[in-house]
Amino acid sequence: MDGVFRKMNLTKLFRKIISKEPYNDLSVFFSEFESFEEIPLISRYHRLKVLKKSVGSDKSSEFLISLAFFLISSVRALSATKDREDIFFAVSFPDFDLFAEQGVLMPHIFVYPEAGSTGFLEKIKAKQKREDSREMGEVKEHFSRCNLEAIFDFYESRFYDSASGEDIMRIYAVPKKSEG
Numbered sequence: 371m372d373g374v375f376r377k378m379n380l381t382k383l384f385r386k387i388i389s390k391e392p393y394n395d396l397s398v399f400f401s402e403f404e405s406f407e408e409i410p411l412i413s414r415y416h417r418l419k420v421l422k423k424s425v426g427s428d429k430s431s432e433f434l435i436s437l438a439f440f441l442i443s444s445v446r447a448l449s450a451t452k453d454r455e456d457i458f459f460a461v462s463f464p465d466f467d468l469f470a471e472q473g474v475l476m477p478h479i480f481v482y483p484e485a486g487s488t489g490f491l492e493k494i495k496a497k498q499k500r501e502d503s504r505e506m507g508e509v510k511e512h513f514s515r516c517n518l519e520a521i522f523d524f525y526e527s528r529f530y531d532s533a534s535g536e537d538i539m540r541i542y543a544v545p546k547k548s549e550g
Contacts, residue, residue, distance in 0.1 A: 383424050387417045399445045399459070399481050406490075408462050408478040411437055418474060431475040431512045435461070438477035439518055442545060445479070456484035458491065461522070461543040466505050475512055480542065494525045494542065503528075509541045521546055 392398045393409055401407075411434050412418045418430070425433045438461045449457050462480035469475050482490055502510070506526050513519040522543040531538045 383421070386420050387412060390414075390417065393441060393479065396441075396445060396448060399479065400449070400457075402483070406480060406482040408464060408480050410476055410478045411441075412476065415472075418472060418476075422472075422474065427473055430473075432516050434475065434477050435512055435516050435518065438479065438543075439516070441479055445481075446545065458482040459545070463505070463509055463541040463543075464539075466508075466539065469508070475509065477543075491525075491544065494527050497527070498525060502526075503539075505539065506541055509543065513543060 388394055391409075391411065391413060393411070398409065412421060421433065422430050442459050442461055446459055449459070458481070460480040462478045463475055464478060465476055503526055506524060510519055510524055513522060513524075523546055525542045525544065526539065527542065528537060528539040530536075
């Protein structure tokens, strides 16, 4: 086992990173959003630096994807008990510039309330290309390293935003529905 992990104290990591993020209080996922919301797992570069030092730069993406899986599983379980099963939850990746700069994929928890989420996934599914983009391949590779690829479906959304003059791209990892 890598020496970095033997020295990692989860309580200290929680205190330095997670306790400062909005999802520390899971009720943030059940706020009355007007449209979708994306909540990053780490919202400040200095906290990302702490994580990279704690788990290692090469394992930070996997740590964050595993944390995203834990969070999305938790909020899905809570949404079922709060009679809010129509809320759409996914793990999203909206910032590949950060990956290019820092070498870390930054997952966000994507939340879309009941009324707005109707048809959202079907629209994204309808626009899927036959071949994976470079970004999609990167996301799938990291999920595979976490042994999570098989329990998610992956979708890409790409469009040109005339207001900013840029291509907007997101990868969504959507938990598969459990059978039975």
